[in-house]
Amino acid sequence: MKKIITYGTFDLLHYGHINLLKRAKQMGDYLIVCLSTDEFNKNSKNRLEKNKECYFSYEIRKQLLESIRYVDLVIPENNWNQKIDDIKEFGIDTFVMGDDWKGKFDFLKDYCEVIYLPRTKEISTTKIKKDLEKNRV
Numbered sequence: 001m002k003k004i005i006t007y008g009t010f011d012l013l014h015y016g017h018i019n020l021l022k023r024a025k026q027m028g029d030y031l032i033v034c035l036s037t038d039e040f041n042k043n044s045k046n047r048l049e050k051n052k053e054c055y056f057s058y059e060i061r062k063q064l065l066e067s068i069r070y071v072d073l074v075i076p077e078n079n080w081n082q083k084i085d086d087i088k089e090f091g092i093d094t095f096v097m098g099d100d101w102k103g104k105f106d107f108l109k110d111y112c113e114v115i116y117l118p119r120t121k122e123i124s125t126t127k128i129k130k131d132l133e134k135n136r137v
Helices: 015-025 038-048 058-066 080-090 106-110 125-136
Strands: 003-008 030-036 073-077 094-098 113-117
Touching: 003 015, 003 080, 015 030, 015 094, 015 113, 030 058, 030 080, 058 073, 080 106, 106 113
Parallel strands: 003 030, 003 094, 030 073, 094 113
Antiparallel strands: none
């Protein structure tokens, strides 16, 4: 059984997320999504990325992901450094991320295959938030 893993916040779930999950699942038999917790987004990711406070709570985002047929398991992402441990614990064959992260996870190639998939260009959570904010003014 070929196992795939991907990481993300998956807030304001949209068709770009679904495209990524579908393509990731096509690479193997079992897809694990490591979902950023609310605490991780607020405390750690905020330092690196602007506007990372989620609209939906971790539990709601987890429930949404679990309802997608491509996703076999959702686990929490609590910190930046857990990826190697997750890969070992779950026997991961392929690590998949959007190509906006290209090169950032190449250090994982010592543990599994690393693939960066092209994003769906016309949609992102950031774009949705900006459009909503613009329409609010």
